[in-house]
Amino acid sequence: MERSARQQRAEHLPGHEPGVTRAASGRLRLSIRLAALGYLVPAAMAALVLMVGWELWVRLADVPVYIVPGPLKVLRRLFGDVGFFAGHGATTLMEAGAGFLLGSLVAVIAATLMAHSRLLERILLPLAVVVKVTPIVAIAPLFVIWFGFGSAPKILIAAIITFFPVMVNANVGLRAVDPGSLDLFKSLHASKTEILLKLRAPSSLPYLFAAFRIAVPLSVIGAVVGEWFTGDQGLGSVIIVAHNDLDTPTLFAAIFSLAIIGVSLTLATFYVEKRTLFWHNSFLA
Secondary structure, three states: OHHHHHHHHHHOOHHHOOOHHHHHHHHHHHHHHHHHHHHHHHHHHHHHHHHHHHHHHHHHHOOOOOOOOOHHHHHHHHHHOHHHHHHHHHHHHHHHHHHHHHHHHHHHHHHHHHHHOHHHHHHHHHHHHHHHHOOHHHHHHHHHHHHOOOOHHHHHHHHHHHHHHHHHHHHHHHHOOOHHHHHHHHHOOOOHHHHHHHHHHHHHHHHHHHHHHHHHHHHHHHHHHHHHHOOOOOHHHHHHHHHHOOOHHHHHHHHHHHHHHHHHHHHHHHHHHHHHOOOOHHHHO
């Protein structure tokens, strides 16, 4: 009886109210859905207006198909051979995803080293800038010579184009810690590893996700650029072949497929960010 009474008293405490956690989780899911709709609905309406105007212009101006096809022709080509575009899109998505993960991993490691050493920052940052300003189109053929015609050069190109924004933001985020919190950790004789994992890493998450929103679409661009020079797989190769054949409906259908991939990855990044940073001021406002 005594234990039951204690349980009853505990259930009436603020932190033990039935359904509090479930309600909070439900509100978070609802806010994510509403935020997604807030982005999707205006964008979808704008895209619809643009496509209607595009179709009217093509019909009224009698524009030849080999110059600019109407969106209806493009959609017929896209949905008329969904398997073809889905297969090449999956290849591009795999290469972009692998490149994004590789580039982000190397960027976070470099940023961690730079955040703990000004000397390393002065050494690594100029090298990263050199990599950033080097045109990807110029080094893509070299990657084909060095790494062959498989997926490796495309993944590496996607990683290179992803690396710089993630590294810069991660470095800023790792340094942007609250001075009072840092002094508290040092007063408790916390090790550098503890400070990194329990203070610097959480404070860097908003900066990291801001970089991911930039880097995710860039990784798709990197994969496509690599596909222009390597092999016959991926939407980049479809674009090149269609361009050479003046097959503009296929070319635009491939571009539409890339747009779908880019938008889907951006929304997925936003969803993960919302779930991870629900505590941050940017989502509490």
